Amino acid sequence: MNTTIEKLLNDQIKYEANASMQYLAMASWSDSKGYNGIAQFFYSQSEEERVHMTKLVKFVNERGGVVIIPELAKPIDTFKSLNALFKKFLSSEIFVTEQINKVIFECLEKKDYNVHNFMQWYVTEQLEEEAMARTLLDKLNIIGEDKSGHYLFDRDINTIANSSGEE
Ligand code: OFO
Numbered sequence: 308m309n310t311t312i313e314k315l316l317n318d319q320i321k322y323e324a325n326a327s328m329q330y331l332a333m334a335s336w337s338d339s340k341g342y343n344g345i346a347q348f349f350y351s352q353s354e355e356e357r358v359h360m361t362k363l364v365k366f367v368n369e370r371g372g373v374v375i376i377p378e379l380a381k382p383i384d385t386f387k388s389l390n391a392l393f394k395k396f397l398s399s400e401i402f403v404t405e406q407i408n409k410v411i412f413e414c415l416e417k418k419d420y421n422v423h424n425f426m427q428w429y430v431t432e433q434l435e436e437e438a439m440a441r442t443l444l445d446k447l448n449i450i451g452e453d454k455s456g457h458y459l460f461d462r463d464i465n466t467i468a469n470s471s472g473e474e
Pocket of ligand 1: 323326355356359399400403432433436
């Protein structure tokens with residue numbers, strides 16, 4: 308495996324792991340505030356990011372590359388509001404998309420079509436997750452400071468999230 312691509316894939320392992328821990332911290336914060344629906348949503352996002360990380364670990368090993376299990380950043384664990392929580396969700400997804408684009412760019416530069424093909428799954432995944440984060444943030448912006456709106460958002464978060472691909 309090309310060493311630049313191997314390095315980028317290892318970086319991506321770290322970003323997915325960081326996202327997993329960030330969403331775990333967000334789930335825990337939501338849980339502590341009584342937002343049980345939002346907590347479940349982020350617990351499951353955290354699990355998903357862990358799966359994304361593991362998929363990369365296995366792929367690099369299959370391709371004969373060297374995996375470096377990374378040290379992780381301390382996640383942000385306090386939020387001023389639900390709006391701040393979901394802004395963090397969106398910015399984290401945008402960051403991951405940008406990093407995946409870097410991997411794709413390098414794959415094309417180095418003509419590694421095998422890794423390029425493997426990364427297409429991540430491209431699709433990011434598209435969906437970014438759209439979902441935007442939809443949730445849009446709804447929160449509509450709700451504003453309304454407490455009963457927050458109650459309904461917490462209750463209906465999965466329905467709102469799943470509606471993001473329908474527009
Ligand atoms: Fe790993 O899917 Fe988003 O970040």
